[in-house]
Amino acid sequence: MLTIKNLHVKLEEEDKQILKGVDLTVEAGKVHAIMGPNGSGKSTLSYVLSGRDGYEVTEGSAELEGMDLLEMEPEERAAAGLFLAFQYPVEIPGVGNMTFLRTALNAQRKARGEEELSAADFLKEVRAKAKTLKIDADMLKRPVNVGFSGGEKKRNEILQMAMLAPKMCILDETDSGLDVDAMKLVAEGVNALRDAGRGFLVITHYQRLLDHIKPDVVHIMADGRIVKTGGPELALEVENNGYADILAEVN
């Protein structure tokens, strides 16, 4: 599904290397987790994959089902099935949440040569999905993320993911700022989407999200590289001993 090879990324504006050779393959149907200390480059990886400006790939490649992601515009990547749940979801005053969702969904469908979803069908679907995430009608009407609490913003990300039904989902610290109940909701939302055709890359700082979203593979990222890969037990090791031991071991 997602194949990243030897990815080197520096900041465009500064001479600062952030990713220093990331190798990672996420297979369809699998959930991979990336853990790592703050500043190790996890968000950078997710931004580079989704096409944000400001980064320069100096070496390596990233492919989604064989397509060269790095050559595509952000909207093309989205239409091809890539989705990033932002660590910091963006507020857009003046754009209604519903308008936003419908515009995005129909733009992707159009790009793929599919029919646009009718207003009625869209409404039905969004209401049903919002309900399971405990997103009320008022939140759907409000401008995108404006005045949403931290938890509401994260649930809104998952709603978008559910509506857009991407093939490859990247979640960047979707658990941060969530209480246990909100985290369960989010995890349920994610688990509901798990299927054989879909890959997940779950970035998290803490183990606790992984209690609810069971990963198949866990990677540890440090200083711009994947330094260790293992099964779910690796997450527990981090939980119990912190990163220090692992980092000492690989250095």
Next chain:
Amino acid sequence: MALPAQKLTATETLLSSLSLPTAGCTRAAREAALARLQEMGVPGRRDEYWKYTRPDTLIAPEAPSAATFDAGEPMMFDAVERLKIVFVDGVFDAEASDPLELEGVQIERIEDICCKDIHWAKDLYGVLEARGQAPVPRPLAALNTAFAADGVAIHVTGTPSKPISLIYQHASETSDAILHHVIRVESGAEVTILENGPAASRFNKCMEIDIADGGTLHHVRAQGRDHERRAVTHIFTRLGEGSVYKSFTLTVNGVLTRNEQVIELTGDDAVAHVAGACVGDGDFHHDDTVFITHDAVGCESRQVFKKVLRNGATGVFQGKILVKPGAQKTDGYQISQSLLLDDDSQFLAKPELEIYADDVACSHGSTSGAIDETALFYLRSRGVPHKEATNLLTLAFLAEAVDEIEDKSLAEDIVSRLDGWLARRT
């Protein structure tokens, strides 16, 4: 005081090309306005009030020519049930207009009331304009009062069932139109006035609005999209106790537009909202100049102006709130913002507050910025193509101004014009 030589020459040059209509009932008002104009002189580049906008082409004896432009869209407000009053190049067109009959309102051409001795319009024509000449002179409004060739007097005594729609059509490439309307809204009456169209190659329009206690006037205007047209407009509004005035203006294209609104809140608890959204591309200069005077207790005023500028377009905002002594519990809000779609465009803003009462809440803010890159990326990451995302954010930027329109179907019409404008750009 004698005028500086340059101003005197410019004034005389302009006046030599004009002659006072011989009309009866407005004759005295016109002569007085002419005298005011001669005393003030036409605006010049050195005038503080014209610092950001060049008046040259507005005071030239001949209007610069302007081509008409057909965007291929349905006419503005087409779907709205309304009473149409049509002016072609500034001349009333009876054929194209509806009969001037509607319950709750009397409508007459200024020309037709001139012979009558006693008429309410006599107490309004040129009166609010004259009051509005202090503390800042507005010579082009005096010029308008003196030389207006046409216009209507609208007397609102009830609540007409549909809006009164002033439609301005631009036919001749060299037309130079001066229109003057007076509107009196009686106590408890309520009306919606619509205006649309490019009017003429050069258009000078003045509207005087007197709203009695408890009266309400909604004003929605769409200034035409002919690229080369020029316009200077003044709206003078006086509000009585508990009365309401809500005005929204959309401006699309036009090489030069100066819209002045002079509002006096003279009765307690009156409410005045003025809003504007403008979108301009290239050779486009748009100036909103607003002067709101609070002269009563507990009044609310709101100014919301948004400008989208690209390709070297210029936006100007001069907005003042004056709170007179004794105008306690004043609530004044003013915001002016521009969205600059490139580095060539500019926004010049001069927000002012002058407050002589102690128990007031006034705020103002002015900002100028580019498209929010973070929001743009967020939209694109969800699959919305670059151009569509930019357009969505542009409309979002204008939303606060458009939201000032209370009638949702009128607001939708305005948004569809903005959509059209954006779609015509790549």
